[in-house]
Amino acid sequence: MFKSKAKFSGNKPAAPKSGPKNRPVNGGRPLSSRAQEDKSAPNALIYKPNYISAREKEEIFNYLNTLYPIWEMRYSKNNPPPENQKQRPLLRPVYWLGNWQFACLNYYHPPKGIFNRCVAAEGFPPILEYLIQKFEEMVHAHYEPRDIPRGWHLNTCLINYYGDQIQDDGKKLDCARVGEHKDFEPGPVASISFGERALFQFVSSQGTESKSNVVVQQWLEDSSLQIFAGDKFKKHLFHRVQRVDRKEDSHFKLNEISNFETRRINFTFRYVPDEHIVPFARLPEEAKEDVRGYMEKLAEHSEYFKTQI
Numbered sequence: 001m002f003k004s005k006a007k008f009s010g011n012k013p014a015a016p017k018s019g020p021k022n023r024p025v026n027g028g029r030p031l032s033s034r035a036q037e038d039k040s041a042p043n044a045l046i047y048k049p050n051y052i053s054a055r056e057k058e059e060i061f062n063y064l065n066t067l068y069p070i071w072e073m074r075y076s077k078n079n080p081p082p083e084n085q086k087q088r089p090l091l092r093p094v095y096w097l098g099n100w101q102f103a104c105l106n107y108y109h110p111p112k113g114i115f116n117r118c119v120a121a122e123g124f125p126p127i128l129e130y131l132i133q134k135f136e137e138m139v140h141a142h143y144e145p146r147d148i149p150r151g152w153h154l155n156t157c158l159i160n161y162y163g164d165q166i167q168d169d170g171k172k173l174d175c176a177r178v179g180e181h182k183d184f185e186p187g188p189v190a191s192i193s194f195g196e197r198a199l200f201q202f203v204s205s206q207g208t209e210s211k212s213n214v215v216v217q218q219w220l221e222d223s224s225l226q227i228f229a230g231d232k233f234k235k236h237l238f239h240r241v242q243r244v245d246r247k248e249d250s251h252f253k254l255n256e257i258s259n260f261e262t263r264r265i266n267f268t269f270r271y272v273p274d275e276h277i278v279p280f281a282r283l284p285e286e287a288k289e290d291v292r293g294y295m296e297k298l299a300e301h302s303e304y305f306k307t308q309i
């Protein structure tokens with residue numbers, strides 16, 4: 001099953017799985033005093049360094065080599081920017097599995113935003129099915145039933161590509177970060193990371209006017225697993241990727257993403273109730289119009305998307 005080499009030049013083989021099992025979740029810079037108080041609290045967080053073996057990583061990278069991520073725009077003809085906002089591209093290329101939550105359809109956002117936002121997409125390859133099963137078992141063993149919604153299973157995955165945009169003058173623009181947000185899909189979220197480590201922070205936020213407080217932070221390292229769940233980490237706090245290291249002078253050699261160099265790839269696995277996943281053909285006409293271009297682009301390299309348009 002595990003064949004060729006992962007394509008991260010400068011890649012170090014994953015260390016043996018002998019390290020600490022659940023490392024305390026406060027890596028990185030000193031925390032604010034409020035964060036210090038909370039440092040020992042995050043029972044609802046799992047962090048496992050070196051969780052993905054070298055062979056599993058190879059298999060995942062073989063699969064990544066078959067994907068062609070796309071750059072999406074945040075808004076569209078039928079979902080224009082609000083008055084105080086401008087049309088803009090997302091900060092990074094993405095690929096979704098299970099269902100595609102196009103940015104211009106505003107992502108899955110219960111209780112109101114549940115219909116016509118999650119467009120049926122390709123399923124998981126065997127290596128991810130295998131890992132998902134382990135994540136689900138871990139979740140059931142680790143969390144209280146109240147933190148696991150009925151029917152919860154990891155049927156959705158967002159693959160984020162982090163790195164530099166190469167500008168027209170050849171200069172690199174580092175856009176390896178994600179602003180604070182919540183993942184509104186119900187229940188636990190599992191995340192695996194590859195490449196340069198990222199500073200992942202849970203923050204409390206009083207709105208756009210005031211500065212957010214870092215409550216817990218964790219460096220997400222190559223081949224690590226993170227799981228978070230429960231009201232505190234899913235509903236009350238926001239999370240963000242503050243920055244991605246640039247220790248290795250190298251980037252992943254994957255399929256060409258024009259004018260982009262990827263130094264970190266993250267997969268987040270989530271749950272969308274199956275009844276809220278809609279095939280492209282059944283979207284309302286306006287939504288179809290807004291995402292048809294993306295579907296056509298995806299269909300250039302995907303048999304699945306060819307059958308959908």
Ligand SMILES: O=C(O)CCC(=O)C(=O)O
Pocket residue numbers: 158160178183191193198200220239240241266268
């Ligand atoms: O890249 C990561 O570690 C987190 C990504 C994330 O926050 C998201 O996709 O919602």
